[in-house]
Amino acid sequence: METFKKLFEHNRKWAAEMLSLDPDFFKRTEASQEPHFLFIGCSDSRVPTDRMTGALPGEMFVHRNIGNQCWSTDVNMLSVLTYAVNVLDVPHVIVCGHSNCGALKAAMGPASNGLVDHWLSDIRNTIRWHQDELEAIADPKERLAKLSRLNVLQQVGILSRTPVIRDAWSRGRRPMLHGWVYDIATGLIEGVVEQVDSVKKADELLPNN
Numbered sequence: 001m002e003t004f005k006k007l008f009e010h011n012r013k014w015a016a017e018m019l020s021l022d023p024d025f026f027k028r029t030e031a032s033q034e035p036h037f038l039f040i041g042c043s044d045s046r047v048p049t050d051r052m053t054g055a056l057p058g059e060m061f062v063h064r065n066i067g068n069q070c071w072s073t074d075v076n077m078l079s080v081l082t083y084a085v086n087v088l089d090v091p092h093v094i095v096c097g098h099s100n101c102g103a104l105k106a107a108m109g110p111a112s113n114g115l116v117d118h119w120l121s122d123i124r125n126t127i128r129w130h131q132d133e134l135e136a137i138a139d140p141k142e143r144l145a146k147l148s149r150l151n152v153l154q155q156v157g158i159l160s161r162t163p164v165i166r167d168a169w170s171r172g173r174r175p176m177l178h179g180w181v182y183d184i185a186t187g188l189i190e191g192v193v194e195q196v197d198s199v200k201k202a203d204e205l206l207p208n209n
């Protein structure tokens, strides 16, 4: 069977299984969504957003890009964030990096990836800001793991300074910001930064680069 046809086959089985467990599930979710989470993750195919968290349809609003970046000039990301915070009123925003990330590997190497190098420029800034700390780690795998955490911290820091988040906090509203790294080798999530829900906490926990 051709690979893409398997997707349809799986889809029909999945929909039937969901109906057998809860006959009204799809009717209910069709009416509206009230997600608890905005998940901002890497596009990497090895990061199974729903499966690794057990999130059901309707529970997680998702934005993904190469290297889980949260540029304060990215209209796509900002639109997702604004809708999630101001309309869906999500209680939690999660930035999730992962182990062995190709984007981080590419950013650590010489620039020769064409257009993608523009996208990697903020990761290269993070590498520059933490150059001594990273170069002190001899094991390349450990160094990459450290960069995954630093990148997540950096992106949560950027989110914490966006007008949409600052406005929500100033009105005493959610969301709470979190930073995770998913380990592809174990399937486990590590919390890098958790429960940032005020300017004070953001200033204490997050980089101000």
Ligand SMILES: [Zn+2]
Pocket (backbone or CB within 6 Å): 042, 043, 044, 066, 067, 068, 098, 100, 101, 102, 103, 104
């Ligand atoms: Zn990645």
